[in-house]
Amino acid sequence: MGGHALRTTLSQYARRVCEASLEGLPVLLESIALGCKVIAEATKTAGLSDSRGGAGTQNIQGEEQKKLDVISNDVLLDTLSKSGNVAVIVSEENELPIFTDNKTTGKYGVVLDPMDGSSNIDCAIPVGTIFGVYELLPGSLGTQEDVLQAGEKMICAGYCLYGSSTVLVVSLGVGVVGFTLDTVLGEFVLSHPSISTPDKGCVYSINEGNSSTWDAGLPDQPTLKYVNLCKVPKDGGPPKSLRYIGSMVGDVHRTLLYGGVFIYPADKKSPKGKLRMLYECFPMAFLVTQAGGAATDGTMPILQKIPNGIHERSPICLGSKIDVQEYVELFSSAQSSA
Numbered sequence: 001m002g003g004h005a006l007r008t009t010l011s012q013y014a015r016r017v018c019e020a021s022l023e024g025l026p027v028l029l030e031s032i033a034l035g036c037k038v039i040a041e042a043t044k045t046a047g048l049s050d051s052r053g054g055a056g057t058q059n060i061q062g063e064e065q066k067k068l069d070v071i072s073n074d075v076l077l078d079t080l081s082k083s084g085n086v087a088v089i090v091s092e093e094n095e096l097p098i099f100t101d102n103k104t105t106g107k108y109g110v111v112l113d114p115m116d117g118s119s120n121i122d123c124a125i126p127v128g129t130i131f132g133v134y135e136l137l138p139g140s141l142g143t144q145e146d147v148l149q150a151g152e153k154m155i156c157a158g159y160c161l162y163g164s165s166t167v168l169v170v171s172l173g174v175g176v177v178g179f180t181l182d183t184v185l186g187e188f189v190l191s192h193p194s195i196s197t198p199d200k201g202c203v204y205s206i207n208e209g210n211s212s213t214w215d216a217g218l219p220d221q222p223t224l225k226y227v228n229l230c231k232v233p234k235d236g237g238p239p240k241s242l243r244y245i246g247s248m249v250g251d252v253h254r255t256l257l258y259g260g261v262f263i264y265p266a267d268k269k270s271p272k273g274k275l276r277m278l279y280e281c282f283p284m285a286f287l288v289t290q291a292g293g294a295a296t297d298g299t300m301p302i303l304q305k306i307p308n309g310i311h312e313r314s315p316i317c318l319g320s321k322i323d324v325q326e327y328v329e330l331f332s333s334a335q336s337s338a
């Protein structure tokens with residue numbers, strides 16, 4: 001960013017927006033931003049250092065861990081623990097919640113996907129970090145129950161996209177903003193002062209390879225019906241374009257800014273959906289809803305769901321509110337004929 005344009009950093013924004021009741025949240029966000037800066041550097045040089053490829057281990061999901069999965073998780077658990085106000089952390093990479101030693105100072109619970117889409121790293125496709133923040137329940141010193149709350153109880157959510165630029169998108173419940181990493185300053189600088197999702201879009205994003213088993217068990221296959229309407233709209237208008245990179249943060253970032261829908265429905269292989277409710281669906285649904293869009297599992301708004309387990313999965317359709325509503329209507333008619 002050349003010249004002497006005025007800059008707003010993530011820290012300045014968070015301190016200005018956070019109410020007194022959320023004291024400590026700016027420090028927490030700075031801790032996440034610090035971790036994302038380290039991860040951005042490791043991701044950009046993955047091909048030149050030893051951080052590319054598999055770690056030779058599996059995570060709780062039974063998925064092969066990439067070295068950057070492990071590096072990203074270690075970095076963020078460290079920076080969050082040192083922020084001093086996080087009592088409990090849930091990470092995709094850890095089977096159980098992590099209880100920090102911030103027992104007396106911890107006010108928040110954080111849910112994390114440290115490196116989402118890591119299978120794309122070795123071919124330099126954009127990947128990302130996803131996070132969500134809950135306030136601890138009254139009187140709690142940090143338990144699993146603090147992070148098993150409905151998505152709508154989150155007070156903050158965001159992601160960091162490691163792409164052609166490094167962009168940290170966040171919402172504190174008062175709209176959605178984006179910060180681009182100025183590598184000269186080493187600061188996340190405000191670049192998207194107000195992100196809003198168009199009411200209707202011209203892109204749909206889904207893994208069509210799974211189309212034969214979408215909505216396992218439901219008659220009519222509403223997702224297949226919806227996708228066919230994307231290709232041949234009822235009103236005779238132009239078809240939507242298909243864009244899908246298999247990396248949620250990249251696909252959602254495009255949907256958030258340009259509109260349209262991102263869908264990962266239930267299918268035969270993932271009967272409850274593939275994406276994790278707590279640290280993939282909830283933060284993305286929080287952001288899209290704050291940006292004027294919508295997010296559903298087909299039957300109810302994602303943010304109203306309450307997870308039973310920290311790694312629970314959910315189907316998801318998110319994006320432009322008119323497009324998402326069309327998807328919901330197909331789902332409800334399929335359910336009424338079930």
Ligand code: P6P
Binds near residue numbers: 118247248
């Ligand atoms: P599929 C990456 O593994 C991920 O968790 C998300 O980032 C992405 O949206 C999805 O899975 C891709 O899944 O089955 O299409 O490869």
